[in-house]
Amino acid sequence: MTPTTLPYAENDPRAVRLSARDGTLVGPTAGLAKGYVQVNLVILPEAQANGFLRFCQANPRPCPLLAVTEPGQRGCVALGEDLDIARDVPAYGIYRDGRLAETVHDVAEIWRDDLVTFALGCSFTFEHALALDGLPVRHIDEGRNVPMYNTSVPLTPAGGFGGRLVVSMRPYRAADAIRAIQITTRYPQAHGAPVHFGDPALIGIPDIGTPDYGDAVTIGEDEIPVFWACGVTPQQVLVESAIEFAITHSPGHMLITDIPDSRLALL
Template identity: 75%
Template sequence: MISVNPSEARAVRQRARDGSLTGPTAGLATGFVQVNLVVLPEAQANGFLRFCQANPKPCPLIAVSEPGQRTCELLGNDLDIARDVPAYHVYRHGELSGTAGDVSDLWRDDLVTFALGCSFSFEHALMQNGVAVRHIDESRNVPMFKTSIPLQAAGGFSGHMVVSMRPFPAAQAIRAIQITTRFPLAHGAPVHFGDPALIGIRDLMNPDYGDSVSIYSNETPVFWACGVTPQQVLMDAGVPFAITHSPGHMLVTDIPESQVTLL
């Protein structure tokens, strides 16, 4: 087993906190779990919890805070949910109202934080096994797309899945599927591969979130459920207030990836 040093994860959080890290977190603090964030008033939190339980593929629950808490021992020491993400999205009445590097001035005593698994957590395992990850190689944010894949309605929330895409030659695509199946708390195995039109995606060069990446003629696009799904769902539901991570800008935790991997 490869040893990991928690100070690497804390260093990433500190850079986000002091504003020196503003970009995506893919490839940072390798070996540690990264999480998507959804922060909602307690009035909507129980419904969203039921939605996550009904849709574990795009919304794999790792932790839920008590109302008002900005810390979470399960996720890490010296952790501030309101300051340790490189970029946050703020939603009001179902609309994206702004992006911020610090949301401590917006924090309220009734806010509940949901930490959801992220596919960035399995990318270290892919690279360890010789499977190159294109957006990391090209220093880009992972491309993410809205799809026609329906979600299970629950708790007053519904909609369609958002997916992340990584292209691979056939042999590496098979290996990527094998590896990521071992990470159910990081979205697990892909939900689709091959023709993007079959899941409602028109143009792989124009992602709805993130950046486009190179796709070569011998490669197959592979699609994983994505933690940006809740952001689209929150907008569709018109929630009065919510805070999330900005797509690709995750909270890096102290949890070693080995703790969320199936043997």
């Protein structure tokens, strides 16, 4: 179901959250609640939380930390009112022993009192700014999930966590790519400027037409792929770190907050 056919107020962040809560929204959130911050989620037992906090601090580009909850807390006033972390995301991934065990639409039944939630900035946040400047966002225009790729770029190990960078990709003509770099640089808490553009093989991506997460999009002959650090990076890290238990958002299925995009912009 694309944003143009959604049966609710697609630009109202609370309405979008409630639609995920009641099961109406189960697809990606790109293009929804325009003008409001979307966040990636990593939910870990308290025993691993301090280590993951150090990992985020050591890797701010893929893991820009916006909020951390107290153990067991399902609400987060810093992110929004009437917000339920366990039910307001369209799809969650449950990890057990370093493996994605299942994808579900609600984690209330498996919620635990020791779970700590990390809310990380998301590139969907700056897509509204790109669109306002006349730069098309291909996956939104094509009604698809953003393409995301594992790379060979190493992260800084910290707190018992480590792995390789995951990136999202948006194609642009050269002049538009320069403008996209200028715009997204203003949003360091939403991954900021691109980490790479051009030849995907230089960062270990063997086939641009086959994303590791999300959907492939059209890339014109006069366009180059532009890559941003991605909040799916922690999910790859959970696998490489063989974490015993964790919950995340499913790639492209974000928690939408009440925070205006403008609060994350530098200028």
